[in-house]
Amino acid sequence: MSFEMGILLTSIVAFIIGAAAIVLGDKRRRNAPTQNRGSNPGQGHHLMHANYSPGNDTTESRTWHAPRDPQSYAKFFAPSKMDRKK
Structure with a gap:
């Protein structure tokens, strides 16, 4: 395998990993709870x-x-x- 072919293969693998991270991160953000944790301040x-x-x-x-x-x-x-x- 030539040096150029190794760089191309490494670039493709890095692109696939990066795209998967973006897709999974977006999915987690959309499925995040819409409600804040804790409770509202008040008396008592x-x-x-x-x-x-x-x-x-x-x-x-x-x-x-x-x-x-x-x-x-x-x-x-x-x-x-x-x-x-x-």
């Missing part, structure tokens, strides 16, 4: 619940009442003190 609280099972027949559970207001939410999850190492 969200009930957040998390379960954790480390695998030794125990289950850890934790529940939070997180505020719906974005500013209050940020304050709720921000650490009150930062450990700044010098």
Whole structure:
């Protein structure tokens, strides 16, 4: 096989891979959810619940009442003190 034939074959394969990536990317974008994640800001609280099972027949559970207001939410999850190492 000559050098030119190798370049042509490599170019064709790269074109096919690029075209497939564009087609699949467009398909994923069209099938993406039309709804934003999360919830609208407002008054009141969200009930957040998390379960954790480390695998030794125990289950850890934790529940939070997180505020719906974005500013209050940020304050709720921000650490009150930062450990700044010098």
